[in-house]
Amino acid sequence: MGTEAAVTPYTPSEMMATVAARELRDGEVVFVGIGLPNLACNLARATHAPKLLLIYESGAVGAEPERLPVSIGDPSLVTGSLMVCGMADVFQCLLQNGRIEVGFLGGAQIDRYGNINTTVVGDYEHPKVRLPGSGGAAEIAIHARRTVVISRLNKRAFPEAVDFITSPGHRMKGQTRRELGMPGAGPVRVVTDKGILDADEATGELVLSALYPGVTADEVRAGIGWSLRSRDTLGTVEPPADRDLHLLRDVLDPRGLYLKS
Amino acid sequence: MRDAVAALVRDGDTVVIEGFTHLICFAAGHEIMRQRRRDLTLCRLTPDLIYDQMIAAGCARKLVFSWAGNPGAGSLHAFRRAVEKGEPPLELEEYSHFGMVARLSAGSARLPFWTLRDYMGTDLPVANPRIRSVVCPYTGESLATVPALNPDVTIVHAQRADAEGNTQIWGLLGVQKEAALASERVIVVVEELVDQSVIRADPNRTIIPGLAVDAVVVEPWGAHPSYAQGYYDRDNDFYVSWEAISRDASALHRYLEEYVFGVKDRAGYVERCGGLERLRASSKVCAGVNYGY
Numbered sequence: 001m002g003t004e005a006a007v008t009p010y011t012p013s014e015m016m017a018t019v020a021a022r023e024l025r026d027g028e029v030v031f032v033g034i035g036l037p038n039l040a041c042n043l044a045r046a047t048h049a050p051k052l053l054l055i056y057e058s059g060a061v062g063a064e065p066e067r068l069p070v071s072i073g074d075p076s077l078v079t080g081s082l083m084v085c086g087m088a089d090v091f092q093c094l095l096q097n098g099r100i101e102v103g104f105l106g107g108a109q110i111d112r113y114g115n116i117n118t119t120v121v122g123d124y125e126h127p128k129v130r131l132p133g134s135g136g137a138a139e140i141a142i143h144a145r146r147t148v149v150i151s152r153l154n155k156r157a158f159p160e161a162v163d164f165i166t167s168p169g170h171r172m173k174g175q176t177r178r179e180l181g182m183p184g185a186g187p188v189r190v191v192t193d194k195g196i197l198d199a200d201e202a203t204g205e206l207v208l209s210a211l212y213p214g215v216t217a218d219e220v221r222a223g224i225g226w227s228l229r230s231r232d233t234l235g236t237v238e239p240p241a242d243r244d245l246h247l248l249r250d251v252l253d254p255r256g257l258y259l260k261s
Numbered sequence: 262m263r264d265a266v267a268a269l270v271r272d273g274d275t276v277v278i279e280g281f282t283h284l285i286c287f288a289a290g291h292e293i294m295r296q297r298r299r300d301l302t303l304c305r306l307t308p309d310l311i312y313d314q315m316i317a318a319g320c321a322r323k324l325v326f327s328w329a330g331n332p333g334a335g336s337l338h339a340f341r342r343a344v345e346k347g348e349p350p351l352e353l354e355e356y357s358h359f360g361m362v363a364r365l366s367a368g369s370a371r372l373p374f375w376t377l378r379d380y381m382g383t384d385l386p387v388a389n390p391r392i393r394s395v396v397c398p399y400t401g402e403s404l405a406t407v408p409a410l411n412p413d414v415t416i417v418h419a420q421r422a423d424a425e426g427n428t429q430i431w432g433l434l435g436v437q438k439e440a441a442l443a444s445e446r447v448i449v450v451v452e453e454l455v456d457q458s459v460i461r462a463d464p465n466r467t468i469i470p471g472l473a474v475d476a477v478v479v480e481p482w483g484a485h486p487s488y489a490q491g492y493y494d495r496d497n498d499f500y501v502s503w504e505a506i507s508r509d510a511s512a513l514h515r516y517l518e519e520y521v522f523g524v525k526d527r528a529g530y531v532e533r534c535g536g537l538e539r540l541r542a543s544s545k546v547c548a549g550v551n552y553g554y
Binding site: 034057058069070072073075077079084086087088091092095096115124128130133134135136137142143164165166167172175177181183 | 384
């Protein structure tokens with residue numbers, strides 16, 4: 001919750017959606033996922049980035065959904081969009097073609113080098129928990145010019161190394177993205193519920209770069225499974241403006257499907 | 262539908278029921294369950310509720326897929342029970358969406374494999390040794406490869422087709438074209454059967470030519486609880502309720518008894534669901550174009 005008297009109280013989800021929206025620049029081409037990424041993109045479009053171009057993996061290009069999409073293939077993504085194409089076109093002619101500037105990713109596990117696991121907890125052949133799998137995440141992680149990860153902090157979600165690399169980060173079993181020939185820059189930023197992690201430009205390791213209002217670095221470290229390094233100077237992050245909260249609560253997610261907590 | 266499934270879907274077949282969130286042919290899945298097909302290799306990018314039901318009903322030997330969740334709503338618990346506890350055992354062959362798309366592209370082009378710039382740094386080729394690589398003979402670059410997928414039978418739901426199977430889809434197109442053209446046999450299930458003049462008036466909207474289609478089945482509401490653009494919306498409440506139904510194996514079997522085995526056909530299912538009119542699409546008709554010359 002916000003701590004300063006003049007600030008309207010907000011939930012961690014509202015903060016994450018707002019911070020993720022600020023990652024997007026006007027005119028960029030963004031590959032959108034359902035949930036908080038969708039809210040972040042539509043918040044950005046309604047505020048500082050009216051020319052943001054939203055592409056959904058289901059094939060809607062330039063979507064302007066008039067209701068909150070409840071799935072990645074919601075019919076409201078089609079109505080009024082610029083183009084609807086088949087999925088071979090989405091992956092081959094748009095994503096692999098290099099047209100996607102920003103991709104959003106999330107996952108059950110994110111590790112020190114930004115590798116993401118959405119496949120299994122435990123061993124692949126005999127998993128403790130079977131997760132949905134890649135979907136389009138592996139190729140988004142490889143091809144988008146940069147990716148932004150959204151995830152809440154806790155030690156199980158941020159282990160030193162993921163159980164399974166579904167979506168590659170900056171360093172995989174000792175090899176770098178460049179050595180492996182990946183076109184995109186990878187997960188440059190991780191938006192959490194307490195602060196922001198950035199990938200170190202030299203090592204690719206995720207480091208603490210900014211704290212949300214009222215949060216200490218130790219509170220962030222409590223949710224990270226490795227010894228988290230920190231930038232020399234930590235940034236501070238502005239809480240959501242009243243206009244952001246109005247858009248999120250009254251326009252974009254009026255039933256609070258993704259913003260309640 | 263009964264005749265089409267009886268004639269064209271056989272035990273042990275590799276079956277594709279495609280449609281990315283949109284136009285998922287639950288009507289065909291239910292009929293396959295009613296006819297007790299067994300040992301199927303079920304392939305779809307997103308197994309969705311329909312394959313969760315077919316796994317629970319004992320139709321599946323193997324699942325080929327790229328994202329196995331309840332989209333926007335939770336897990337597929339019959340799938341998870343099979344994978345986590347072997348109840349019942351289920352073989353997996355797993356790709357990413359791009360990999361599945363590429364497999365069907367290769368299949369539709371009758372090539373043995375497809376190349377893609379993908380999978381470097383991921384553990385997917387470790388989990389699935391059918392994801393391999395090839396050195397490009399022009400640039401020397403190493404590219405990922407996936408094998409062609411040529412199903413025995415593909416089932417596609419569509420808004421409309423003529424009696425010869427010339428099939429028109431609008432809204433999200435998924436991989437239906439590739440899946441149909443990759444397949445040995447094709448069943449098209451439509452909301453409406455139209456006169457061929459309707460198809461000929463708007464040929465750019467045809468996704469699958471009749472020459473590739475073996476049977477056309479008319480089944481209004483055949484994609485429920487998924488949706489058909491311009492006909493009805495997704496029944497999201499049902500997708501949300503699936504979390505509780507599928508989590509409990511006995512609740513899931515009660516569901517199948519009531520809505521699949523306990524009805525004769527799709528009309529019986531629609532009647533048992535009741536109130537589907539609430540999902541009827543609003544009108545947003547496009548202007549049309551001049552095909553003259």
